[in-house]
Amino acid sequence: MEDFDMQAMDIHETARRLREAKGESARAIAAQKARAYEDEGNLAEARNWRRIEATLDRLQGPRMT
Secondary structure, X not given: OXXXXXXXXXXHHHHHHHHHHHHHHHHHHHHHXXXXXXXXOOHHHHHHHHHHHHHXXXXXXXXXX
16 A cells, blocks of 8 residues: 655645534544554554644634633
8 A cells, every 4th residue: 555645735625525524523533543544554644634633623713611
């Protein structure tokens, strides 16, 4: 399997689509995918999913306390 880093536009688009499809659970799904890729040693794909997770945080905006 070829390792590659996604481009910023791909990261943003994937995050946006995941949020549209899964709503509030999108961030947890991205974190689970990242962890699964880390566990199997696919660090490039894990890094992509960590970037998607971070993008979802930014898309959510500030949290209210």
